Amino acid sequence: MNTRILPLLLIVLVGCSPGRRSQHDLSPVDDLNYPVGAFQLTERSGRTITDQDLRGKVWVASFIFTRCTGPCPQVTSTMRRLQTELQTELQSGAVRLVTFTVDPKRDDLRTLQDYANNRGAHPEHWLFLTGDEQTIHTLLREQFKQGVERRTGSDVQEGTEFDHSPRLVVVDRNGIIRSTHPGLPSESFPDAEERFEADLARLKQKVRSLLQ
Numbered sequence: 057m058n059t060r061i062l063p064l065l066l067i068v069l070v071g072c073s074p075g076r077r078s079q080h081d082l083s084p085v086d087d088l089n090y091p092v093g094a095f096q097l098t099e100r101s102g103r104t105i106t107d108q109d110l111r112g113k114v115w116v117a118s119f120i121f122t123r124c125t126g127p128c129p130q131v132t133s134t135m136r137r138l139q140t141e142l143q144t145e146l147q148s149g150a151v152r153l154v155t156f157t158v159d160p161k162r163d164d165l166r167t168l169q170d171y172a173n174n175r176g177a178h179p180e181h182w183l184f185l186t187g188d189e190q191t192i193h194t195l196l197r198e199q200f201k202q203g204v205e206r207r208t209g210s211d212v213q214e215g216t217e218f219d220h221s222p223r224l225v226v227v228d229r230n231g232i233i234r235s236t237h238p239g240l241p242s243e244s245f246p247d248a249e250e251r252f253e254a255d256l257a258r259l260k261q262k263v264r265s266l267l268q
Contacts, residue, residue: 090233093199097156097187100168105185107231114145114266115152116259117225118239119196119204121159122171125215127222131239134224134256136175139182141260146181150267153182158193158204158220160186200225200233226259228266235262 096106118135120128135153145151157163163171168184177184186192196204202221222239237259241248 088233088235090201091199092227092231092233095191095195095199097185097192098165100165100172100184100186101179102165105183110152110154110227111231112229113150113152114229114263115154115227116263117200117227118153118155119158119200119202119220119222120155121157121218121220122163122167123159123215124218125213127240131222131224132175134239135182136177137256138260139176139178142263145263145267146178151181151263153177155182155184156192156196157184157186158189158196158218160189160192196220202236224259226262226266234266235259 092107094107096104099105116135116138118131120131122128132155135155139146139153142151146153157168163186165186168186172179172182172184193204196202200221202223202225204218204220207217207219223236224239225233226235226237228234235258237255238252241252245251
């Protein structure tokens with residue numbers, strides 16, 4: 057097995073519902089070389105976005121659903137920070153932020169528009185993508201190598217219907233995954249905030265290094 061792919065495979069089945077996170081899911085994974093591959097989804101504006109539309113740009117992917125009561129709001133807040141802290145790179149057109157919903161049946165275009173607008177997401181710099189649920193879940197599992205599953209059972213409450221990776225994925229100009237990073241602080245470490253800030257700095261450094 058290619059050892060450069062192994063770190064991604066180790067986190068495929070880790071969920072992110074409240075109380076189900078692990079330090080393995082939130083540990084940084086760098087020095088990757090794995091292609092995202094082809095996809096075609098719909099942006100909140102209604103326009104079609106494919107992997108080819110992102111070629112030539114460095115982009116950061118996140119995975120959420122708008123009704124989530126677990127880590128998703130924190131992951132989105134991290135993406136909002138990146139929108140501010142990578143503002144120069146975003147304005148140049150060289151970088152994009154891309155959020156995929158794991159609950160497309162309920163996260164329709166209007167819902168995604170409202171969610172994005174309420175969080176100050178720039179309509180060009182930060183994309184929100186939706187489509188068929190099976191297509192998106194397959195994309196996450198097989199192409200991003202990130203875990204996602206619909207939860208079942210009588211204990212499933214509103215906002216906890218999905219387990220999925222809370223990681224941020226950095227993709228280079230050729231559509232190759234180069235690193236993954238925690239989208240929020242881990243609950244496993246007493247110095248969680250310091251670790252998170254350090255890794256967020258590494259994420260921004262990775263993005264900038266890929267632009268050179």
